C-alpha cells in the first residue's frame with residue numbers, strides 16, 4: 001500500500017510540476033479516488049436513468065472531432081480541396097455515430113446539432129474551389145462543434161476554443177482546435193495568428 005501511495009504522489013508531482021504548492025492533502029485524496037472509480041453500480045434502481053456523468057464516459061465523439069479538426073486544418077492551409085474531402089469525412093462520422101448509448105436527453109441534443117452540422121458539412125463538401133463560401137459554413141459548423149463538445153466531452157484529447165474578431169466579415173467567429181497556438185482557419189495565411197484562446201476543454 002505504501003508503494004502505491006508513493007507512486008501516486010510521484011504522479012501527482014509530475015502532473016502539477018508548475019504548481020509547487022500542491023501538498024500531502026492532494027496526494028491522500030488521489031489514493032482515495034482510485035477505489036471510487038471501480039464502484040459497482042448494481043444497486044441502482046432500474047427505472048432511474050444513470051446520471052449524465054456516468055453515461056458520458058461510454059459515449060465518444062472522437063471520430064467527429066477528428067474529422068472536424070481535419071477540416072479546420074485544411075482551412076488554416078487555405079486548402080479548399082482538402083476541406084471538401086474533410087467535409088465528406090465529417091458527414092460520414094456523423095452518419096456512423098452510434099447513438100444507442102445516449103440517454104433520451106443526450107439523443108435530442110445530439111440530433112439537434114447533427115441536423116445542422118451535417119448540412120454545413122455537405123455545403124463544404126460541395127463547394128471545393130470556393131473557400132470563402134466554405135468558410136461561411138465553417139462559422140456555423142464550429143458553433144455546432146462547441147455545443148457538441150460541451151455535452152459529450154472532447155473525444156479524448158485536450159481541445160481549445162479560439163476566437164477571431166476579424167473573421168466572418170468582422171462579426172467574429174470561434175473554432176475548436178487541438179493545438180494551443182493560434183492557427184486561424186478563417187484568415188489562413190493572410191493572418192495565421194489572429195485570434196485568442198478563450199477556453200481549454202479538458
Ligand SMILES: [Cu+2]
Pocket residue numbers: 123124133137
Ligand atoms: Cu452553402
